[in-house]
Structure formats: structure tokens, C-alpha cells
Amino acid sequence: MRPSQILRSDEIPIGKYGHYLNKDTWGHLGCILPQKGIxxxxxxxxxxxxxxxxANDAVFNTWRRFSKQVLYWAPPLLAAYYxxxxxxKRNEYLNSKAGRAETKGN
Structure with a gap:
């Protein structure tokens, strides 16, 4: 086959794995043979x-995600709360009459 025959044909080979670009249908990429197995x-x-x-999937998916993440955020949240x-409570005590008397005496 001469190189000029390839240039005159309808399909131009691109790359080395047998992919073709059809000249007549711009935007339709494909090969010259129909696809198999699709x-x-x-x-x-x-x-x-x-x-x-x-609704069923939402309930169980929410529970699954919650149970996997709760140990990451619950302990720091409880520690910050306490x-x-x-x-x-300490601030309220120190600003009370008894707290001022305690700190003034030292």
C-alpha cells in the first residue's frame, strides 16, 4: 500500500493502536470496525x-457514617464542654463574695 492511498482514504489512522478519526463526520471519534462487547x-x-x-438507604447510610466518625469528634467535644x-463555675465563684475574700486573704 502506498502512503498516498492512506491520505486519500476516508479514515486517517492516529497513533499506533489502531484508533481512527473519520474525516467525514467531525467529532465522531472511533475505529473503522464496530465496537464489540459494549x-x-x-x-x-x-x-x-x-x-x-x-429513605431506607438514607437511615442506614447515616447510621453507618455516624458510627464510624463519632469517636473522632465526641471525646474532644465532651472535654471542651467539661x-x-x-x-x-470557677469564674462565678471567684467573682462572688466568698471568692473575693479567699483571693484577697492570700
Whole structure:
């Protein structure tokens, strides 16, 4: 086969793995042989139940995600709560009459 025959044909080979670009149909990439082993299926939109099992999946997916993450955020949250509670009670005590008397005496 002469190189000029390739240039005059409808398909121009691109690359080294047998991919072709069809000259006549711009934007339709593909090879000269039909694809094998590709199955496509369609279902009419009015035959689909798009929310089938959504509520059930949402409950169990939420529980699964919560149970895997709770040990990362619960202990620091509890520690911060108890530290803040202690600080507020200590501040209230130190600003009371008994607290001022205690700190003034030292």
C-alpha cells in the first residue's frame, strides 16, 4: 500500500493502536470496525422509580457514617464542654463574695 492511498482514504489512522478519526463526520471519534462487547440498556423515564429505597438507604447510610466518625469528634467535644463548665463555675465563684475574700486573704 502506498502512503498516498492512506491520505486519500476516508479514515486517517492516529497513533499506533489502531484508533481512527473519520474525516467525514467531525467529532465522531472511533475505529473503522464496530465496537464489540459494549452493551447498552435503556429504560423509559416514566417506568423508573427514582426514589425506590431512598429513605431506607438514607437511615442506614447515616447510621453507618455516624458510627464510624463519632469517636473522632465526641471525646474532644465532651472535654471542651467539661472544661468550659469548670471555667464558668470557677469564674462565678471567684467573682462572688466568698471568692473575693479567699483571693484577697492570700
Amino acid at each position: 452493551n447498552t440498556y435503556q429504560l423509559s423515564p416514566n417506568r423508573q422509580n427514582i426514589l425506590a429505597g431512598a 472544661a468550659m463548665d469548670w471555667a464558668m
